[in-house]
Amino acid sequence: MPSVPRIAFISSLGFGGATTFLCNLAGELSRRNIPIIVISPEWENPFASDFTKAGVTLVLHDQRRMIFEDRMGAMLGALADFQPTVVISCLGAASYEVLRYVPKGVWRMAIVQCDHPIFYDAISPYGDCMDAAVGISTRITERLATMESLRQVPSLCLLHGVDVPATVIPRGRAGAPLRILYLGRIMDPQKRVFLFPKILAALQQTNLSFQWTIAGEGDRHAELERAMQPTAPNQKIIFPGAIPNTQVPALLEQHDIFLLASDAEGLPISLLEAMAHGVVPVVTDLESGIRDVVDTTNGMLVPVDEVTGYARAILHLHAHREELAAKSAAAHERVKTAFSVAAMTDRWLATLPPLPVELPRWAHRWRILAPLTAPNKFYFFPPARFVRRLLAKFR
Numbered sequence: 001m002p003s004v005p006r007i008a009f010i011s012s013l014g015f016g017g018a019t020t021f022l023c024n025l026a027g028e029l030s031r032r033n034i035p036i037i038v039i040s041p042e043w044e045n046p047f048a049s050d051f052t053k054a055g056v057t058l059v060l061h062d063q064r065r066m067i068f069e070d071r072m073g074a075m076l077g078a079l080a081d082f083q084p085t086v087v088i089s090c091l092g093a094a095s096y097e098v099l100r101y102v103p104k105g106v107w108r109m110a111i112v113q114c115d116h117p118i119f120y121d122a123i124s125p126y127g128d129c130m131d132a133a134v135g136i137s138t139r140i141t142e143r144l145a146t147m148e149s150l151r152q153v154p155s156l157c158l159l160h161g162v163d164v165p166a167t168v169i170p171r172g173r174a175g176a177p178l179r180i181l182y183l184g185r186i187m188d189p190q191k192r193v194f195l196f197p198k199i200l201a202a203l204q205q206t207n208l209s210f211q212w213t214i215a216g217e218g219d220r221h222a223e224l225e226r227a228m229q230p231t232a233p234n235q236k237i238i239f240p241g242a243i244p245n246t247q248v249p250a251l252l253e254q255h256d257i258f259l260l261a262s263d264a265e266g267l268p269i270s271l272l273e274a275m276a277h278g279v280v281p282v283v284t285d286l287e288s289g290i291r292d293v294v295d296t297t298n299g300m301l302v303p304v305d306e307v308t309g310y311a312r313a314i315l316h317l318h319a320h321r322e323e324l325a326a327k328s329a330a331a332h333e334r335v336k337t338a339f340s341v342a343a344m345t346d347r348w349l350a351t352l353p354p355l356p357v358e359l360p361r362w363a364h365r366w367r368i369l370a371p372l373t374a375p376n377k378f379y380f381f382p383p384a385r386f387v388r389r390l391l392a393k394f395r
Helices: 017-031 048-053 068-082 093-101 117-129 138-146 193-204 221-227 245-253 269-276 308-319 321-338 341-351 382-393
Strands: 007-011 036-040 058-060 086-091 107-112 132-135 155-157 178-183 210-215 235-241 257-260 280-284 300-302
Touching: 007 017, 007 068, 007 093, 017 036, 017 048, 017 086, 017 269, 017 341, 036 068, 048 245, 068 093, 086 093, 093 107, 093 117, 107 117, 117 138, 132 138, 138 155, 178 245, 178 269, 178 308, 193 210, 193 221, 193 235, 193 308, 221 235, 245 269, 257 269, 257 308, 269 280, 269 321, 280 308, 280 321, 300 308, 308 321
Parallel strands: 007 036, 007 086, 036 058, 086 107, 107 132, 132 155, 178 210, 178 257, 210 235, 257 280, 280 300
Antiparallel strands: none
16 A cells, blocks of 8 residues: 555646646645656747756657647556556646556546636546546636536635745835736736736826836747837836746746736736735736636736726726735735645645555557547547558658
8 A cells, every 4th residue: 555645737837827726736746755747738838957857757749740549548558657546637639638548546637727618628628537537716716517428527726835035125116117027828818918008108108107017938929029119218128038937936026016907817827926026016807817816905806898997906006005015915915825835735745546456557568549628539540540650750
């Protein structure tokens, strides 16, 4: 009988909050000497150094060189070698597919990261393949509990956590230029970066001295950079590109306001990180995730359809620096109290079932079927599979 759980995470590892969450959680489990492995169906791994520093074992599979069925077989082989007691599917359709082949006796969990129909549609076919569905916000968990396809599956609310500095200097120094930060994917829809030029225009109608940093990468980066230009010497607009995870704390320490204009979210890691460092959120008032951490004492909530509200909130905080300082201190305290990495890890460990008497037996070979969500099953028949393997060799 194993003495501690053996946890395997299956996830794509692209740049974003879902990967940061996984790095935080896996790293803390590793520090607690709990055996873990992170397996990805894709080669992308922008946080490789962060995982390595945290002592996390990664197994990546190159979708450019391997067809889907071969990657599935390789991931299952890695799981069989590791002998997990728990398999957690974190992000991406392929991560849910793995659960179909996990043997009975291994606890299977699947996470929904965002309150958006495409995320619910992705998990919906896999109700018979999991033992628990995880929402990373109160709203997501409530919606999972109402899904007919998951009616036999417990829904668990497991809120994220981040590293929290012991103390911060509250923002709000009188007379200083206001420092605004957006940190995330520069893309539409969801993140709604197309609103940024409109917010900028409203700020530029005043005499506000400000620096606005838009950090991240995405398909709207170049277009947004061309559209957002300063009109006065006391205005700065900076596009530093993607920020390595290790440099995020220093970036946060240099800003006063964290701006997020999304129309759909889960519980954004970047929001928690900002608040942990005392950066005051000006964010969309979304029931999912945002309201789990932001209220009127520690931030400014803007109705989703009120585009002018973002600039108005920023200008209000500029004019009321004592309120900015109070919200800064409250933001840090809120995350420190309930959203630390340690608190998140405790929540996860508390949900796991008792350890099995002995480790389940894994197969040595698997017959990989077409994905449950595949629109064309013929694509996965043996003749097509042979051609796809041949083509993959020459990519």
